[in-house]
Amino acid sequence: MLSDTLTTLLLRPAVVVPALCALVYVCVLLLKWRRRGPRLPNIPIMGARKGDWFPILQAQWRNTRDFKTVMEQAHAQYKDEAVLVPVASSPPLVMLPHHEVDFMMQQPDSVLGFNERAFELYQVDYTFVDPSVPRATLHEALLRTALTPRIGTLVPALADEVAWAFDKHWGTNTTEWRELCVFETMRHIVGGVANRAFVGLPFCRNPELVNSGMAFAVDIPLSGALMNLFWAPLRPLVAPLITLPNRIHTRAFRRLITGEIKRRLKDYDARQAMSPDEAKSLPVEPSDLLQWSIHQAKSNGNPFLWRAETLADRILIVNFAAIHTTSFTSTWAVFDLVASIPRGTVDILREEIKSVLAANGGAWTKKALAQLVKLESAMRESARLSSILAVGLGRVVVAEEGLTTPSGVHLDKGQHVAAPVYAVMLDDHVYEDAATFKPFRFCSAATEGGGQRQNYVPLTTTGPDFLAFGHGKHACPGRYFAAAELKLILAYALLHYEFEILPVKPEGPWYGLNRIPPLTATIRVRRRTNV
Numbered sequence: 001m002l003s004d005t006l007t008t009l010l011l012r013p014a015v016v017v018p019a020l021c022a023l024v025y026v027c028v029l030l031l032k033w034r035r036r037g038p039r040l041p042n043i044p045i046m047g048a049r050k051g052d053w054f055p056i057l058q059a060q061w062r063n064t065r066d067f068k069t070v071m072e073q074a075h076a077q078y079k080d081e082a083v084l085v086p087v088a089s090s091p092p093l094v095m096l097p098h099h100e101v102d103f104m105m106q107q108p109d110s111v112l113g114f115n116e117r118a119f120e121l122y123q124v125d126y127t128f129v130d131p132s133v134p135r136a137t138l139h140e141a142l143l144r145t146a147l148t149p150r151i152g153t154l155v156p157a158l159a160d161e162v163a164w165a166f167d168k169h170w171g172t173n174t175t176e177w178r179e180l181c182v183f184e185t186m187r188h189i190v191g192g193v194a195n196r197a198f199v200g201l202p203f204c205r206n207p208e209l210v211n212s213g214m215a216f217a218v219d220i221p222l223s224g225a226l227m228n229l230f231w232a233p234l235r236p237l238v239a240p241l242i243t244l245p246n247r248i249h250t251r252a253f254r255r256l257i258t259g260e261i262k263r264r265l266k267d268y269d270a271r272q273a274m275s276p277d278e279a280k281s282l283p284v285e286p287s288d289l290l291q292w293s294i295h296q297a298k299s300n301g302n303p304f305l306w307r308a309e310t311l312a313d314r315i316l317i318v319n320f321a322a323i324h325t326t327s328f329t330s331t332w333a334v335f336d337l338v339a340s341i342p343r344g345t346v347d348i349l350r351e352e353i354k355s356v357l358a359a360n361g362g363a364w365t366k367k368a369l370a371q372l373v374k375l376e377s378a379m380r381e382s383a384r385l386s387s388i389l390a391v392g393l394g395r396v397v398v399a400e401e402g403l404t405t406p407s408g409v410h411l412d413k414g415q416h417v418a419a420p421v422y423a424v425m426l427d428d429h430v431y432e433d434a435a436t437f438k439p440f441r442f443c444s445a446a447t448e449g450g451g452q453r454q455n456y457v458p459l460t461t462t463g464p465d466f467l468a469f470g471h472g473k474h475a476c477p478g479r480y481f482a483a484a485e486l487k488l489i490l491a492y493a494l495l496h497y498e499f500e501i502l503p504v505k506p507e508g509p510w511y512g513l514n515r516i517p518p519l520t521a522t523i524r525v526r527r528r529t530n531v
């Protein structure tokens with residue numbers, strides 16, 4: 001009797017139709033998924049042990065729990081070989097050896113894809129409210145052609161924002177020592193300074209806007225890593241929950257900036273309708289990333305690109321690329337400097353900053369920043385020793401026929417590859433006494449024409465031995481801006497604050513494929529009076 005009722009109930013169209021739809025949906029996803037996934041090459045699997053029943057899965061579990069040990073083991077045992085590194089936050093990764101970095105970088109995008117790796121690692125189809133914005137891949141060109149050439153004109157505004165942000169977050173009290181969390185304050189300082197160049201005043205001082213940008217910068221890697229934990233067919237089902245914070249922060253950011261974007265679009269159109277002489281009577285256009293994005297969108301001719309939401313999302317994406325990278329790097333730099341042995345690094349750098357500033361009339365310019373060679377060397381040394389990347393140069397094989405490496409490993413289409421950044425930059429064969437922070441490793445005094453000249457390697461120069469900003473065609477296009485921003489930040493901190501010197505540098509956690517600085521570590525600072 002009960003079973004008859006149940007059968008009748010289950011056979012009702014209202015139950016059968018959705019059930020059939022769900023079944024078809026799952027079958028389509030399964031088929032799609034089956035077609036994905038390259039055949040893994042037959043190379044050592046890091047983290048797998050003899051007798052493992054499911055070597056990839058078990059290695060993935062072990063590697064995710066302790067990625068540092070895996071990196072050290074890979075370097076000790078298989079330094080010159082390709083190894084497979086299964087890890088939960090990413091599709092299985094083949095880590096190529098140091099001597100194959102140049103080979104990797106010589107491959108065109110049609111063989112090793114940069115964007116395809118980023119789209120999959122961050123699961124952009126789920127983690128972005130509108131995935132067509134990251135998929136438009138317009139940032140690299142805009143940063144290279146608009147931001148980098150204008151760093152010189154931006155420096156005074158950035159210096160002003162650095163001073164404002166330090167006064168707010170590190171304080172102005174010259175009598176008392178203050179204990180503060182380096183990372184927490186740095187991310188607010190960097191968030192404000194970067195947004196001064198991205199959206200200008202007063203938006204860069206709106207805590208809600210800066211917080212949404214910072215929160216989004218956490219949402220994307222975190223939700224991307226969580227999505228990667230799920231079997232592909234299940235991702236559409238779990239995505240709405242996992243990516244809820246992404247939607248909240250995107251909408252908050254859009255809400256705060258949309259009015260300004262619409263105003264600027266109206267101004268842009270009005271300006272275009274005028275003759276060049278008439279336009280001269282108008283106030284000067286803002287000079288920031290938002291304005292250059294409007295110009296880029298309009299000259300591209302695709303109306304999707306000048307929708308207010310698209311433009312807001314583009315600024316948000318650059319916040320994601322710029323803020324955590326720079327705050328992690330500046331946090332590590334502070335700890336490397338205050339724990340530096342022999343002591344005295346802080347004093348040497350402070351002297352350089354003082355004399356360069358005095359020689360340039362007391363104001364920062366691009367030329368003055370270029371004269372901070374000791375500081376630049378110390379920044380490069382910190383980026384080497386404390387790079388936030390454990391592995392880097394992530395790419396996906398996109399060539400139909402796959403790719404065979406010089407050492408004969410064949411990689412199928414769809415295989416993710418990377419390079420061992422941590423191991424290379426801490427290798428004694430690459431850098432003498434690599435585990436020691438030597439702030440002036442990258443600069444030296446040279447005599448020229450009877451005078452003294454400083455030789456140095458800029459922070460921004462990439463190579464197979466220096467991978468903090470990646471390398472090759474996709475090396476970070478924001479690195480020249482980041483270098484100027486970091487110099488202004490560190491110069492202000494060193495000039496205006498005394499630091500409590502630390503006996504040892506605090507260690508940070510490893511998350512996924514990254515080495516993060518200690519997020520809660522504090523230092524004691526006091527505002528200096530004799531600046």
Ligand code: HEM
Binds near residue numbers: 321469477
């Ligand atoms: C110290 C701070 C920074 C570090 C350590 C850093 C590091 C990196 C790295 C490792 C890559 C990947 C390169 C590769 O795989 O070859 C990258 C790419 C990128 N970075 Fe940065 N970055 C920093 C700051 C910035 C800033 C300030 C911006 C924006 C103003 C930015 C925008 C980008 C973009 C858009 C890409 C993607 C490039 C492409 O599509 O080809 N980064 N960055």
